[in-house]
Amino acid sequence: MKMLVRTLDMEYETVSAFAAQAGFKTPSGDLIRRDTRGHLSSGLFPVWVLGGVAVFLLLLTTTGCGKTAAASYRLNMVESAKQRLKPEQEQQVATILAALFGTPDEPIAPSECGLDAAKLHLAAGPVRSDIVGRKNGLYREHCAHCHGVTGDGMGPTAAFLNPYPRDYRPGVFKFKSTERADKPTHADLVMVLRNGLAGSSMPSFALLSDAKIDALSEYVKYLSIRGEVELALMRAFFELDDEDQGRLPEDREFLIEEIVLPVAEAWQAAEDALIDVPEMAADIDMAASIAKGKELFYGNKANCVKCHGVTGLGDGQVNDYDDWNKVVLQAHKTVQGGLEQAGEASTWDMDADEADEHRAELAWLDRFQKVLDGNALPPRTIRPRNLRQGIYRGGMRPLDLYYRIHAGINGAPMPAAKGTVPPEDIWHIVNYIRSLPYDFNGTLGVDKPMVARDRL
């Protein structure tokens, strides 16, 4: 809710400031006596004249002669507060990021990132046409209302959705054909855009042309790389030596080599790092495979039962958080713990230095709390998938389920079975999982299909 109000607020404030300057009546009935240049007026003009001027100026601002403020990226305030960055350090991060990655209207990317400028151009900026019949600004048209202009997963609608829209900035993506810690391939992102994520608010964009989906996937990569670089910059302050006086080196070579390249290389490496999936034996005895899969599901090696529950309804482990929510949860704990501790302390018992330190700590906690209130959504627990619905976020092909079990789900508690469960056993588990939505045989003590709604 806050997010929505804030976005509207900006325009509201601009308008009301303008109106006030032009001489609108305040609610108390006093005339604000300022002319359009901000000088106090003599009060000789009747109210309607001033009102008329105001309306004219308002029209000017809304009909296109006036310019709307350029969109800007939001700084990662939670990380900044966590790292205790000073305002001038935040400014430095913003400056470096702007130099490396441009603005939402004019994105650029260091060539090392291997991003296609033409695709970024198509996706970025306000919705507009430069050639008849060609629309630009695809990201803001289709994505930004949930994922935010910055890709921080905090667009105006984000707070109303469960699960929350993905925050791209940590560079972690769940549904992909690569190992757990690896980036998704371009094709993985394209698939998510084309198919949507079943069971979440992410819709299918299959009605968009291939070129548009391609451009948007490229732009998601761009926002993600930018977000990861931002995180790396903010964390780098911590490693500075005293003689650096709290400033990061700004030469491009350093920034590219030390900060950008590790991120960019990970994205490029993903393209050649597909999980090698051995085909399931064509003559497999399906009933036997399902039985073996069931054994594995409940067994202590694959251990699916611990989180997905004895019933497979996803109710085995309901108090865990995904990595995005964990960051916010941890921040809340830090602030609460800090405040409790500070509450016990009294400056009476301290010398001057200690008292200063204490006050600085309180100021930081207060700021951190405000950041959490304004820049983070309330943390939510993650639900292990209910396996009796047959709805799988990352796709329902047997191959998709194989990827999920083999690699686990990055960012989520789901661990990788790779190395522990051999490929043929992973296929058995896949077959068992795929049988669960049709498992009406009364083993759960009911004689009708189990539906999550009825149980939770």
Add this chain to the structure above:
Amino acid sequence: MFRIFPSLRHKGLQLTSGAFAMVSVTLLAGSLPAAEWATLKGRFVYDGAAPEPAAITADKDVAVCGKHKLVNEELAVSADKGIANVVIFVRSKKVTVHPDLEDGSKAEPAVLDNKDCRFEPHVGFVQTGQTLTIKNSDPVGHNSNIATMKNSPSNSLIPSNGSSDVTFSRDEAIPATVTCNIHPWMKAYLVIRPNPYGAVTAADGSFEIENLPVGEELEFQLWHEKGGYLDEFVLDGKKTDAKRGRIDLTVKAGGTDLGDIVISPKLFK
């Protein structure tokens, strides 16, 4: 220019751009054996009554984990007031490393065991390149979710009597957390450094870092799970301020014993 992150991607840089000042210094330092190597030791002491650790109630796999007396291990103080699990490591990037210890991949694997429904050790030290073997000595399955900042995060299933190997290519400024998603009370820390010069204090608060270069002033950093960077302590009878837990020390020929490093309980609040 590369002073603050020389360890990152240093292999690539060594090959392609040896002209960079810092890198060449590292190379030079690495290739010149220091005359002598010695040990730094000391003991961290809690300046107060040893706190009683809070009990943890196991609510998963109760039949197995319920048998063990699980406690919150954030702050473990021994009967003689030694503080366990304090981390001390060389923070200086510019350090002459003993030639036999430079290559982490040649070191014995470090071990992190899932044992009695907790991690053993609670805080571990790993060198970049060194293999970390994660074991499971419990009759129940675990998973080990390692949350790193710079290295790829990993989260593997570790079945009973199974194991999984992990290596880290980059050092981490902040100890990484290891958790088990099946047993939410389980938590460990991994200190991942670019050289072997670090230690975690034993139950009695003592530590030893061997084979340090003699006569080289090095910046050390002190960290503790609950206390964060230990920035205030009494060393050699003198009150010492160590901003962000950073302190310069030089190891003498024949070794240096810091004796008791006494820390006020207020740092652990």
